Every structure is written in C-alpha cells, then in structure tokens.
Amino acid sequence: MAGGGSTVRFVSEDADAIDPFVCFTYKGKRGTRAIMGDGKVRFIPADIDPNTFRAMCTIAGGEPISGLDKLAPVIDEEEGFGLSTPVPGGAAAGRACANGAGG
Numbered sequence: 001m002a003g004g005g006s007t008v009r010f011v012s013e014d015a016d017a018i019d020p021f022v023c024f025t026y027k028g029k030r031g032t033r034a035i036m037g038d039g040k041v042r043f044i045p046a047d048i049d050p051n052t053f054r055a056m057c058t059i060a061g062g063e064p065i066s067g068l069d070k071l072a073p074v075i076d077e078e079e080g081f082g083l084s085t086p087v088p089g090g091a092a093a094g095r096a097c098a099n100g101a102g103g
Contacts, residue, residue, distance in 0.1 A: 011053070011054055011057045013054070014050070015050050016050070017050040017053050017054055018031075018032065018044065018046060018048055018050065018053045019046070021044075022046045024043070026043040026075065027043075029043075029045050029046070029047075030045070030046040031043055031044050031045040031046045031048075032044050032046075033075065034056070034072070040074045041074065041075045042068075042072040042073065042074055042075065043072060043073055043075050044056070044072045045072075048071065048072070051063075052065060052071065056072070
C-alpha cells in the first residue's frame with residue numbers, strides 16, 4: 001500500500017479492519033466516527049469496503065476515494081456528534097473535576 005500502510009495504528013490488513021472501531025449508530029446504521037484533518041466529523045459505516053477504510057486511515061497514501069460525502073457523510077453539529085461521555089458520580093462530580101477538584 002502506498003504511504004507505508006495504515007497511519008492509524010492497529011488498522012489491520014484483514015477484511016474486518018473496521019470492526020474494532022464500530023461503536024456508534026447514525027441514522028440507523030452501525031459504524032464509527034472520525035475527526036478529519038479539516039475538522040469535520042464523518043460517519044464511517046461498518047459495511048465500508050476494507051480497502052477504502054484503510055485508504056482513509058493513511059496520510060498522503062495517494063489512494064483515490066471517490067464519493068467521500070456519500071460514503072462517509074459529515075455529521076453536522078446540529079445532529080449531534082454523540083461524543084459526550086457520562087461522568088461517573090453524576091453532574092456534580094463532573095463540575096468538581098472540571099474545576100480541578102475531585103478525583
């Protein structure tokens with residue numbers, strides 16, 4: 001593969017390369033999210049071609065990816081990125097941690 005293999009660590013060369021990253025549902029489809037170099041958050045579906053997924057994970061590999069917006073649509077901020085994580089102990093614990101207190 002041009003570019004020296006995947007730049008994202010632990011992306012396998014196997015047919016199920018995306019499986020370890022699948023953790024999210026968007027518009028009824030399972031997949032994952034990726035923050036791109038231009039700051040956009042894209043949804044990458046679990047059924048993406050593994051070669052295309054690996055191409056998306058390389059820097060300057062030269063692999064052509066046509067129809068990116070259809071293949072991996074941008075998740076608009078209004079739709080919600082789904083990137084929040086619940087704080088153990090509830091909101092009060094979250095405020096304490098944000099203020100440098102608590103544990």
